[in-house]
Amino acid sequence: MKSFLRLLRKDLEASRWPMGFLSAITLGIMLLVSLKIATGGWPTQAAVAAVTFPLVFLPLWVLWQSFQTLRTEWREDTVYTLLVLPEPGWKIMLAKLSAILLEYTVLLVVTVVGMLIFFFPMVQEAMLVLPGAGWVVRNGILLYVFSLFMIASTIIFVQLAFVVSKMVGRLQGLVALWTLLLSGWLVDRLGILLEPLFGWIPTIPVHALFRLNELKQGMVADWNIAPEIGTWLGTLALLVLTSYLFEHYVEVNG
Amino acid sequence: MSTNQALVVRDLKKKYPKADALKGVSLSLPQGEIWGLLGPNGSGKSTLLKCVVGLVTPDGGDITISGQPPSRETKAQVAFVPEVENLYRWMTIRQAIDFTATFYEDWEHERVEELLNFMRLDPTKKISSLSKGMRARLKLILALSRRAPLILLDEPFSGIDPASRDRIVEGIVRQFKSEEQTMIISTHAVGDTEQLFDAVVFLDEGTVSLQGNAEDLRRQYGRSINDLFKEVFA
Numbered sequence: 001m002k003s004f005l006r007l008l009r010k011d012l013e014a015s016r017w018p019m020g021f022l023s024a025i026t027l028g029i030m031l032l033v034s035l036k037i038a039t040g041g042w043p044t045q046a047a048v049a050a051v052t053f054p055l056v057f058l059p060l061w062v063l064w065q066s067f068q069t070l071r072t073e074w075r076e077d078t079v080y081t082l083l084v085l086p087e088p089g090w091k092i093m094l095a096k097l098s099a100i101l102l103e104y105t106v107l108l109v110v111t112v113v114g115m116l117i118f119f120f121p122m123v124q125e126a127m128l129v130l131p132g133a134g135w136v137v138r139n140g141i142l143l144y145v146f147s148l149f150m151i152a153s154t155i156i157f158v159q160l161a162f163v164v165s166k167m168v169g170r171l172q173g174l175v176a177l178w179t180l181l182l183s184g185w186l187v188d189r190l191g192i193l194l195e196p197l198f199g200w201i202p203t204i205p206v207h208a209l210f211r212l213n214e215l216k217q218g219m220v221a222d223w224n225i226a227p228e229i230g231t232w233l234g235t236l237a238l239l240v241l242t243s244y245l246f247e248h249y250v251e252v253n254g
Numbered sequence: 255m256s257t258n259q260a261l262v263v264r265d266l267k268k269k270y271p272k273a274d275a276l277k278g279v280s281l282s283l284p285q286g287e288i289w290g291l292l293g294p295n296g297s298g299k300s301t302l303l304k305c306v307v308g309l310v311t312p313d314g315g316d317i318t319i320s321g322q323p324p325s326r327e328t329k330a331q332v333a334f335v336p337e338v339e340n341l342y343r344w345m346t347i348r349q350a351i352d353f354t355a356t357f358y359e360d361w362e363h364e365r366v367e368e369l370l371n372f373m374r375l376d377p378t379k380k381i382s383s384l385s386k387g388m389r390a391r392l393k394l395i396l397a398l399s400r401r402a403p404l405i406l407l408d409e410p411f412s413g414i415d416p417a418s419r420d421r422i423v424e425g426i427v428r429q430f431k432s433e434e435q436t437m438i439i440s441t442h443a444v445g446d447t448e449q450l451f452d453a454v455v456f457l458d459e460g461t462v463s464l465q466g467n468a469e470d471l472r473r474q475y476g477r478s479i480n481d482l483f484k485e486v487f488a
Contacts, residue, residue, distance in 0.1 A: 006353060006357075078340055084332070086330035087326070
């Protein structure tokens with residue numbers, strides 16, 4: 001546990017400047033938009049764009065960061081330090097994955113806090129048409145938890161693609177791209193293939209989970225989770241594979 | 255197989271896309287000695303050491319470290335100083351020490367303080383602010399602060415100023431424990447380091463061209479290892 005936490009801390013500390021920069025940019029954009037709205041330069045709808053922009057940008061940033069955190073190890077030769085550690089590959093890969101998930105959470109919190117600071121009157125206005133603060137917080141947390149699964153899958157695909165590309169001497173970019181596409185397709189197929197195995201699992205009543213009835217009477221939405229289970233199992237298997245390849249087969253630059 | 259062999263390499267082969275780095279290297283290093291792995295640039299020295307620590311995968315042959323094939327367990331027995339700058343530059347010296355210490359059970363906290371004093375390094379300094387010589391000294395501290403049975407130093411004197419080089423050589427002599435450790439120093443600059451070696455291996459284009467006890471070779475050829483090196487690789 002101690003070594004995992006040390007690796008996690010290392011990855012978090014390595015990203016503190018980019019994280020600070022991104023947080024500042026997010027808050028800066030919100031401040032600018034709120035000032036423009038306050039002076040009548042822009043319509044109040046600009047606030048929606050200012051909040052949506054970081055939320056749209058976040059998945060792209062995760063994709064980039066998953067790639068960048070590994071690429072930096074090779075580019076700066078610090079991978080020499082990582083690969084000689086007497087630690088299992090999963091610890092190193094999981095520390096990187098956890099660091100990105102934590103960074104994603106921090107940026108999400110910055111966005112929400114920025115929204116509350118700079119656009120509070122508009123948030124209050126929106127609350128009038130929503131069932132209540134408790135409903136918003138509850139659903140926000142649920143959406144965050146679901147997004148973590150999506151984000152973690154993305155990170156795992158990128159990690160596998162990068163590690164596989166480092167096992168070949170040539171065409172590393174092309175190999176990485178193909179591995180990324182192939183792994184996504186593979187876990188998707190696995191989900192479909194294994195669906196009958198998990199067909200006994202009852203569907204999740206999304207309307208009850210998110211209390212959608214409080215928003216609109218009679219709203220019904222069910223989620224068949226059976227194909228997702230196969231996909232998650234496949235993604236987990238890819239994480240194990242990446243960790244194994246990282247520990248046993250990956251090479252430093254020749 | 256004799257268990258007092260710190261490292262045995264048999265018919266080791268490694269091919270890169272543009273070159274054959276190792277073409278069947280065989281070595282057997284007894285415990286308690288300092289070996290010089292000598293050869294010009296591109297002779298396969300670094301590749302050989304990288305194969306031993308698992309940084310590259312050999313295409314053929316086998317390696318045993320204290321009788322075991324390379325694994326997570328043998329990684330815990332090897333202290334490796336690569337030629338490249340493998341330190342996290344945003345860390346301070348103290349952070350780099352604490353980071354490394356976390357992963358090795360053989361870490362000696364008293365020894366690291368002694369080495370910091372001896373190498374004249376301020377632990378509060380950022381690695382990015384250190385000179386190349388200071389970074390080389392820090393890398394050596396991170397390796398010598400452990401009681402690792404096998405220490406591998408890849409070109410530890412490359413591009414280092416004479417003052418730092420002397421400190422490093424003295425540091426090695428002071429910290430090496432011949433009763434429990436074995437060391438390999440790869441270099442293409444034999445001059446100042448010749449006195450360190452108990453035995454030497456000359457690598458040339460991925461093959462061993464000469465190896466033996468340093469004193470025996472001096473006697474046999476009637477010249478220093480440095481002169482022999484110049485003659486072989488002229």
